[in-house]
Amino acid sequence: xxxxxxxxxxxxxxxxxxxxxxxxxxxxxxxxxxxxxxxxxxxxxxxxxxxxxxxxxxxxxxxxxxxxxxxxxxxxxxxxxxxxxxxxxxxxxxxxxxxxxxxxxxxxxxxxxxxxxxxxxxxxxxxxxxxxxxxxxxxxxxxxxxxxxxxxxxxxxxxxxxxxxxxxxxxxxxxxxxxxxxxxxxxxxxxxxxxxxxxxxxxxxxxxxxxxxxxxxxxxxxxxxxxxxxxxxxxxxxxxxxxxxxxxxxxxxxxxxxxxxxxxxxxxxxxxxxxxxxxxxxxxxxxxxxxxxxxxxxxxxxxxxxxxxxxxxxxxxxxxxxxxxxxxxxxxxxxxxxxxxxxxxxxxxxxxxxxxxxxxxxxxxxxxxxxxxxxxxxxxxxxxxxxxxxxxxxxxxxxxxxxxxxxxxxxxxxxxxxxxxxxxxxxxxxxxxxxxxxxxxxxxxxxxxxxxx
Numbered sequence: 001x002x003x004x005x006x007x008x009x010x011x012x013x014x015x016x017x018x019x020x021x022x023x024x025x026x027x028x029x030x031x032x033x034x035x036x037x038x039x040x041x042x043x044x045x046x047x048x049x050x051x052x053x054x055x056x057x058x059x060x061x062x063x064x065x066x067x068x069x070x071x072x073x074x075x076x077x078x079x080x081x082x083x084x085x086x087x088x089x090x091x092x093x094x095x096x097x098x099x100x101x102x103x104x105x106x107x108x109x110x111x112x113x114x115x116x117x118x119x120x121x122x123x124x125x126x127x128x129x130x131x132x133x134x135x136x137x138x139x140x141x142x143x144x145x146x147x148x149x150x151x152x153x154x155x156x157x158x159x160x161x162x163x164x165x166x167x168x169x170x171x172x173x174x175x176x177x178x179x180x181x182x183x184x185x186x187x188x189x190x191x192x193x194x195x196x197x198x199x200x201x202x203x204x205x206x207x208x209x210x211x212x213x214x215x216x217x218x219x220x221x222x223x224x225x226x227x228x229x230x231x232x233x234x235x236x237x238x239x240x241x242x243x244x245x246x247x248x249x250x251x252x253x254x255x256x257x258x259x260x261x262x263x264x265x266x267x268x269x270x271x272x273x274x275x276x277x278x279x280x281x282x283x284x285x286x287x288x289x290x291x292x293x294x295x296x297x298x299x300x301x302x303x304x305x306x307x308x309x310x311x312x313x314x315x316x317x318x319x320x321x322x323x324x325x326x327x328x329x330x331x332x333x334x335x336x337x338x339x340x341x342x343x344x345x346x347x348x349x350x351x352x353x354x355x356x357x358x359x360x361x362x363x364x365x366x367x368x369x370x371x372x373x374x375x376x377x378x379x380x381x382x383x384x385x386x387x388x389x390x391x392x393x394x395x396x397x398x399x400x401x402x403x404x405x406x407x408x409x410x411x412x413x414x415x416x417x418x419x420x421x422x423x424x425x426x427x428x429x430x431x432x433x434x435x436x437x438x439x440x441x442x443x444x445x446x447x448x449x450x451x452x453x
Contacts, residue, residue, distance in 0.1 A: 025071060029056040032083065039092040042099065062313050069316035070276050075244040081206040082246065085184040090157040097155025107370045108336030108379045112158035113151050114352055117144060117173065119344040119415055121165040123190050123225055137344040137415060141172045143361065147342065148180055150366045161187040162352060164344060167210075170198055177205035186211055188250050192229065194236035199243040211250040211279060212236060216260030217269070223256070234273065241274030248277035248318075255283075255293060258300035262307040267315050280304065280321040284353045284395060285427045288417045292427045295395075298434040305389075305442065326383075326391030327446065334393075335378025336370045347413040350378050354394060354401065356410040356421060373408035389439040389446075396432050396439075398425035 033053055040049065055063045071079060090111065098109040118138040139147075148159055161173060166187045177185055184207055191212035202208050215221040218230040240247045249270050253261045260266055261280070270278060282301060285292045296304070305324040312319060326332070333339060334351035341349045347357040348369040359369035369375060381400060383391060390396035393404065404410075405421040412418035 042096055066316050074246050077206045078246055085207055089182055090184055094155040094157050109154055110336045110339045112160055112339040113156055114160045114162055114339055115342040116163050116344040117161055117166050117169040118164040120168050157183045159183055159185050165190055167193040174201045177208050191233045191236040199239050202245055209246050211248045213250045216257045220257040220260045237273040246276050249275045250279045252281045252283055253296050253304055255296055258296050262304050267311050271317050277318040282323050286353055288419045295431050298438050302438050326388040331383030331388050331391040336375050337382055355414045356405050357413045358408055358410045374410045377404040377408055387439055387443045389443050395428050398428040398432055
């Protein structure tokens with residue numbers, strides 16, 4: 001069967017199976033897995049497919065209930081677009097393309113691209129570098145469209161917006177959803193610009209999902225983001241839920257709010273408000289004037305490790321902790337291994353928290369950046385520690401970032417004030433040293449359990 005006929009058969013099968021999602025989940029999930037099997041011709045996801053099949057066969061498990069929750073209360077067209085764009089295009093088809101190109105070019109090819117449409121933001125949050133950047137810089141519509149086109153040529157169908165506040169450019173972002181209906185778009189947003197008009201546009205295009213930043217309950221959120229922000233965030237979530245739109249939350253835990261964010265009450269509140277997923281980030285002191293005292297303590301980080309894993313077994317909320325979940329993704333996912341970042345000036349950075357670069361999208365292609373010295377240093381050095389609970393080349397292994405920047409003569413890309421890499425890393429040596437013995441204890445226990453199972 002030639003590729004064109006095979007693609008036609010696969011597309012027809014997808015549409016038929018996705019239709020079951022709107023009627024009978026128990027029938028739909030096995031059919032959808034059969035489609036994934038059909039697409040995974042290189043057996044790149046054998047272990048993942050086996051795991052997912054075990055989940056859908058145990059309808060009493062919390063993982064199955066989580067899937068039910070993700071599918072419930074969501075517009076039918078959005079469910080369809082999410083499955084086709086996220087699972088089939090971005091994950092299965094995309095990863096097959098990535099493998100081919102990685103072998104051809106001997107460089108990382110990411111699963112997703114994170115980019116800043118603008119440096120502007122309507123809030124001034126404590127500890128956020130974007131608060132200092134102002135509204136001077138932005139990527140033009142044409143530049144963002146070019147990034148997406150280049151990404152698709154590399155098999156990338158997942159695009160994530162950050163900033164600044166990306167919804168300041170919401171008309172352009174919705175237009176890009178229309179132009180690229182085969183892609184999935186997510187935006188990290190403070191949520192204050194979400195209204196009924198935007199909700200109607202999201203329902204129309206189907207492939208745009210917000211991740212709303214929230215710092216815990218009202219006191220914690222307002223103390224960092226400004227008085228009244230929490231109420232605006234809750235209002236935005238209510239609008240999204242009432243319009244049957246998918247959304248999640250993005251939570252940065254610091255020394256000031258970890259106990260709030262890690263509490264069962266907070267998880268329950270986010271579920272009540274309609275969130276389908278929660279991304280957890282730990283505070284990183286990026287910027288010359290950043291506050292190292294906001295870094296979560298080693299004990300607080302361990303608390304988040306324990307709480308996230310506990311609630312995965314009992315709460316219908318899909319969660320990911322981008323530092324403490326390194327064991328599931330083989331360490332650091334930056335440097336093009338799973339994603340890269342492009343700031344509002346066009347600088348192509350290995351990570352949103354690593355403001356150093358040797359490439360710019362206005363003069364270099366994505367592929368050229370991935371083959372440039374800084375990204376190649378990431379490829380050669382990942383993982384940065386054999387303990388995958390210490391994945392980060394800055395917060396956990398600051399000597400690694402310093403070495404990579406010095407070896408490549410990468411430039412500081414901070415849009416406010418250049419920061420010497422040694423100055424940045426100096427802020428992380430003490431937290432890294434405090435976390436190491438705890439991480440090593442947890443990692444040893446984890447490895448022992450795996451050996452015994």
